[in-house]
Amino acid sequence: MKSKKLTIVGGGITGLSAAFFAQRAMPEAQITVLESNGLWGGVLQTESAEGYLIEHSADMFTTDPRSAIKICEHLGKTDELLQTIPIDDRAYVATDETIHPVPRGLSLMLPSDLDSILATPLLSAAAKDRFQAEEQIAPSDWTQDESLISFATRRFGREVYETLIQPLVGGIYTADPEKLSMQATMARFVAMEKQHGSLIQAGRVAKEKAIQREASGARYGMFRAPRQGISELVRWIMESLPKVDFQNHSNVDSVAKVTSGWQITTGGSDSKPGQKIETERLVLATSAKVSGRFLQSVDAELAKELGKIEAASSAVVILGIDRDQLGQDFSGYGIIVPSVLNRDVIATSFGSNKFEGRAPDGKVLVRCFVGGALRRELVELDDEKLIEMAIEELQRTVGFQGEPGLTRVIRWRNCMPQYHLGHRDLVDGIEELTANHQGLELAGNSYRGVGIPACIESGAMAVERLMAE
Numbered sequence: 492m493k494s495k496k497l498t499i500v501g502g503g504i505t506g507l508s509a510a511f512f513a514q515r516a517m518p519e520a521q522i523t524v525l526e527s528n529g530l531w532g533g534v535l536q537t538e539s540a541e542g543y544l545i546e547h548s549a550d551m552f553t554t555d556p557r558s559a560i561k562i563c564e565h566l567g568k569t570d571e572l573l574q575t576i577p578i579d580d581r582a583y584v585a586t587d588e589t590i591h592p593v594p595r596g597l598s599l600m601l602p603s604d605l606d607s608i609l610a611t612p613l614l615s616a617a618a619k620d621r622f623q624a625e626e627q628i629a630p631s632d633w634t635q636d637e638s639l640i641s642f643a644t645r646r647f648g649r650e651v652y653e654t655l656i657q658p659l660v661g662g663i664y665t666a667d668p669e670k671l672s673m674q675a676t677m678a679r680f681v682a683m684e685k686q687h688g689s690l691i692q693a694g695r696v697a698k699e700k701a702i703q704r705e706a707s708g709a710r711y712g713m714f715r716a717p718r719q720g721i722s723e724l725v726r727w728i729m730e731s732l733p734k735v736d737f738q739n740h741s742n743v744d745s746v747a748k749v750t751s752g753w754q755i756t757t758g759g760s761d762s763k764p765g766q767k768i769e770t771e772r773l774v775l776a777t778s779a780k781v782s783g784r785f786l787q788s789v790d791a792e793l794a795k796e797l798g799k800i801e802a803a804s805s806a807v808v809i810l811g812i813d814r815d816q817l818g819q820d821f822s823g824y825g826i827i828v829p830s831v832l833n834r835d836v837i838a839t840s841f842g843s844n845k846f847e848g849r850a851p852d853g854k855v856l857v858r859c860f861v862g863g864a865l866r867r868e869l870v871e872l873d874d875e876k877l878i879e880m881a882i883e884e885l886q887r888t889v890g891f892q893g894e895p896g897l898t899r900v901i902r903w904r905n906c907m908p909q910y911h912l913g914h915r916d917l918v919d920g921i922e923e924l925t926a927n928h929q930g931l932e933l934a935g936n937s938y939r940g941v942g943i944p945a946c947i948e949s950g951a952m953a954v955e956r957l958m959a960e
């Protein structure tokens with residue numbers, strides 16, 4: 492393996508992490524990364540404009556699991572990481588009329604402060620009674636997967652699901668809750684139900700152990716972002732790999748098995764002629780659908796299974812506004828919108844309330860998320876219409892007045908993998924089929940986690956499996 496050739500297709504965080512771990516594990520190997528775009532980092536793109544630091548997709552990563560923070564440690568960059576601003580470290584929930592904070596201590600579905608839930612004006616008295624009855628609900632035997640909607644309504648009742656759980660989870664997965672797999676996306680809650688019989692009890696235990704942080708909504712205290720934006724992570728990794736051959740504008744068309752291992756064919760473009768590359772080892776760090784297309788003539792069954800992993804699209808509408816254009820002072824991290832309200836925006840994130848240096852003094856950087864699995868048609872609306880929707884949402888939630896100074900619309904088509912019921916078994920099967928092909932590995936956000944740490948881990952595991960061959 493030592494001096495062999497390794498080619499990685501896809502220059503997103505997964506492919507770059509695979510290159511990082513491969514370089515460490517096999518310093519003699521010739522490593523090439525092929526990326527179809529001109530830019531590196533896949534969906535991770537930071538733009539600087541008019542004093543704003545604008546994230547086109549992810550704006551932070553969690554420190555649990557530790558893979559992202561660990562890679563920053565390896566790179567000696569932890570001093571360059573920002574923690575979130577602690578002023579009002581929580582998310583708010585929109586109602587028809589106003590917004591209210593997510594009850595303190597509620598981490599997606601883990602309640603660690605019952606008083607705060609019982610006090611929230613977001614829920615009716617009947618919903619609070621039903622919530623408290625969660626402790627009496629028998630746990631599932633988990634002989635089969637369960638959807639988010641089924642799990643959450645079974646445990647907490649419909650109103651708690653619709654008002655709190657759906658928007659909290661929807662903001663992360665932009666998924667159809669009828670199809671979203673609990674086992675593939677929220678295995679920790681499955682494990683808590685199995686272990687404690689109830690999530691209220693699990694929350695009590697977590698609180699006792701002081702594991703649960705005192706923040707509402709997502710666990711913001713565990714989030715980090717590079718000072719100069721998420722693209723720094725991409726740059727740090729690439730700069731640490733001077734021997735790796737990074738080839739952008741290299742759009743892979745197909746892969747084939749040859750006696751020496753694998754042959755990759757890239758399509759030509761005006762700026763670069765097509766080429767055929769032979770390699771002993773191959774990591775496909777593209778989406779499952781794209782990797783399936785590459786493998787069609789190599790293994791039709793594997794290609795078919797990969798094709799089953801669907802991806803949703805979303806649009807990010809970015810607005811730069813003056814703080815005094817807000818009708819009320821708002822220093823929360825974001826506002827989530829329950830889908831029962833039938834509004835166009837899924838969630839609004841206030842980037843400059845989360846991290847320093849995201850907006851000039853007196854300005855606010857806002858990002859509104861539109862589309863997802865349930866409203867994919869919205870992504871194709873023109874920029875003007877999408878900006879109008881975002882402005883309307885801000886008018887409703889925080890009394891925004893006037894026009895934004897800066898606007899951007901970013902569309903991510905088929906970039907949000909959907910972990911449907913049975914996803915874990917599907918991925919187990921895909922990995923078994925992949926193991927039939929020596930020197931081939933699949934990695935990326937389509938399989939075992941969509942967050943940046945999971946993608947880094949996926950790149951690391953692909954290299955580990957190659958080393959074990």
Ligand SMILES: Cc1cc2nc3c(=O)[nH]c(=O)nc-3n(C[C@H](O)[C@H](O)[C@H](O)COP(=O)(O)OP(=O)(O)OC[C@H]3O[C@@H](n4cnc5c(N)ncnc54)[C@H](O)[C@@H]3O)c2cc1C
Nearest residue numbers: 501503504505527533534548549550743935936941942943
């Ligand atoms: C709007 C949005 C917000 C998000 N927010 C967060 C967040 O706050 N925190 C977090 O942890 N995660 C977040 N995520 C998720 C996370 O950013 C992604 O899951 C992760 O970056 C995906 O990395 P990847 O390398 O697996 O895939 P990608 O970034 O999609 O990279 C795949 C690469 O393959 C290349 N490619 C495709 N086809 C070919 C081909 N034929 N030949 C060569 N190359 C090809 C693509 O150009 C691309 O560069 C967010 C995602 C989105 C879309």
